[in-house]
Amino acid sequence: MSYTIQGKSIIGYSRSGGGGSTSSAVNPASGQKLDPEFHAPSESEVEQAVLLAERAFPVFSSMSGKKRAGFLRAIAAEIESAVDQIAERGPLETGLPEARMRGETARTTGQLRMFADLIEEGSWVDARIEHAQPDRAPLPKPDLRSMQRPLGPVAVFCASNFPLAFSVAGGDTAAALAAGCPVLVKAHSSHPGIAEIVGDCVVRAAQATDMPEGVFSLLYGSGRDVGMSLVKHPVVQAVGFTGSRSGGLALMDAAANRPQPIPVYAEMSSVNPVVLMPKAVDARGEALAEGLFGSLTLGAGQFCTNPGLVFLPDGHGEAFLAKLKELIEVAPSAVMLNSGICQAFKDATESFGETEGVETVAHAFTKQVEERAVPVVFSVNVRRFLEEARLHGEMFGPGTLIVRGSMDEIEATIPELEGQLTATVHGTEEEIAERPGLIGALERRAGRLIFNGFPTGVEVCPSMVHGGPFPSTSDGRSTSVGTMAIHRFCRPVAWQGFPAAALPEELRDGNPLGIQRMVDGEFAR
Structure with missing residues (x-):
């Protein structure tokens, strides 16, 4: 198909006059x-x-x-x-x-x-x-x-x-x-x-x-x-x-x-926290770094599910950090969607980098170019993270913040986060079984929970939830x-005592459309 772009609004089946x-x-x-x-x-x-x-x-x-x-x-x-x-x-x-x-x-x-x-x-x-019961007592x-x-x-x-x-x-x-x-x-x-x-x-x-x-x-x-x-x-x-x-x-x-x-x-906005548990990060450190790097830099980090916050337990993750640093430092810069988004990312990373207690774990050794994003990873301890509200904000682009603390501190921090689209846990089945409080806290903060995966990549299917508590979305339901x-985009409407001819087909006796319905309290076709 060949189509010539006209640059005019579409008003129903017509085009605007172009006077604006x-x-x-x-x-x-x-x-x-x-x-x-x-x-x-x-x-x-x-x-x-x-x-x-x-x-x-x-x-x-x-x-x-x-x-x-x-x-x-x-x-x-x-x-x-x-x-x-x-x-x-x-x-x-x-x-x-x-x-x-x-x-x-x-x-x-x-x-x-x-x-x-x-x-x-x-x-x-x-x-x-619900069929009528005219003889029901008392009414x-x-x-x-x-x-x-x-x-x-x-x-x-x-x-x-x-x-x-x-x-x-x-x-x-x-x-x-x-x-x-x-x-x-x-x-x-x-x-x-x-x-x-x-x-x-x-x-x-x-x-x-x-x-x-x-x-x-x-x-x-x-x-x-x-x-x-x-x-x-x-x-x-x-x-x-x-x-x-x-x-x-x-x-x-x-x-x-x-x-x-x-x-x-x-x-x-959503920073999509990722929690790395001790046994998982010790056993799969390099693989986790590669997965995080791919998710972080996909599409220049311009996804609403970009993993912008990582919780890493103290005393663990040396191989993870070394591999992530290696990958980030040789990563290319990437064109961003527009100048406003690019500048906002640069402003956010500059703000994070200047915050007391925040260290730069890795920064791509790429020449800063206008309209291009340079991947960066920061680190801070959990206590400083809780003290500084700006660190809870979004870096929309290929940037993430690693928060270090004990697993007890990490679990206690989750309720302090804003609402999120996603929350990810990397661990063993035994580890998550031992911390039901952590999983429960993540459920209360996010619309989609991910186990041993990464948040980018939203499957389009009936069971997907791409929403979450405010401010990830305006309505977490x-x-x-x-x-x-x-x-x-719909609302429930009830018809009381209407003749069959005045009812929508979906509600008529005999179920002419053959759909599943609840009839007198039981599901039926």
Whole structure:
């Protein structure tokens, strides 16, 4: 497929007039601007996109799961047809390699099809039926039936570090569309060309499957202007966001202060602690160093699951530290996604390095280059770590902090951490059995626990939880990866005493869709 990037927002099935402010993508490796310029929509065009979504909602939400599943599969097929252009444009906008673009494209299409399978099967609606008991004493029991229903139009903010899987047609969009919610996407300024390519794929799929206009729009412009106008608009009923803590908090504040507050599902910051237990680090020190190094430097450390904090027991880990130092010192620098992210990483590592009691374990002997990250590892004792709040913060990039202390001190420190997406333990089965308190503390601080693995690499499957206590996410009861993500964009509704013809098919007697339901307290098909 050959597609010419136009640089204009997608408003339903039309393009914006291009009268708003302009911006350009920048090649992070060279600093050069890329053509074309991208035009923010006018206020009236943003309003038009929202009103189209409002009109589309009753039609789209009432479609069968099979019909919406066809739409999702059509999006996946259109994106696959554009993979060569994505692979060509992607490295220019992000500095990420072509192989990453192709791999992330496959992940994006895979999760679209995963949600298609979910809604076509239909049991996700959690249908519950309680038949009437008119003769029950002392009071009759009414006929009650309930299921999940979509919230309404959803605003989705693209992520900088995943230009496909967490962006235009990524997990938030897939989950919202699967639930029956039209989506208004706010493109990220770091990869607007990829956004348009994928956005055009969504539109073609929508038209080919007879979706109502307004089921999808893609808007350029600043988050403070266009993004905030979406969050504050009374038609928008939920927000999906992956990005910085400051950005997520701003959206949460705006959503909470609306006349009708709405949920914001924001994935923000996480340092993803890794606990190395004595027997494991003594037996597998060098292998653990190699695994940590690979996880730390993958994608220039620009993953939300980057292992930014390692707990190492005193008196153990000499081979681990020696190998890690060896690997870090010869590691190449890496292009970061944009100048802002690169500068923030440099500022964070400088701050850590200047903190009293912090030592530099290893630093890559690579010339500092603008827009490139140099891997670094710091070390501090557990007491100083607890005293200095800044050491609990995120270094978004290939940097990590090793905290030394006794196993008792390490276990006591876990409850002092902020909420995390992941928490990892390397140990023997005997070691973790001896410390149930440690595992329990990690469970209370993280959404995903990992045993003898590393946190980077988020499997897209029904059982995945990619979420955690604040501030890793705004709502630790949810996930942004896996089929449970659909529940962020729906709410339960009950029908009492309704005639069969007025009920959704999922709740009618005879189970015409053949889905699993709870009927009078028992699961049945």
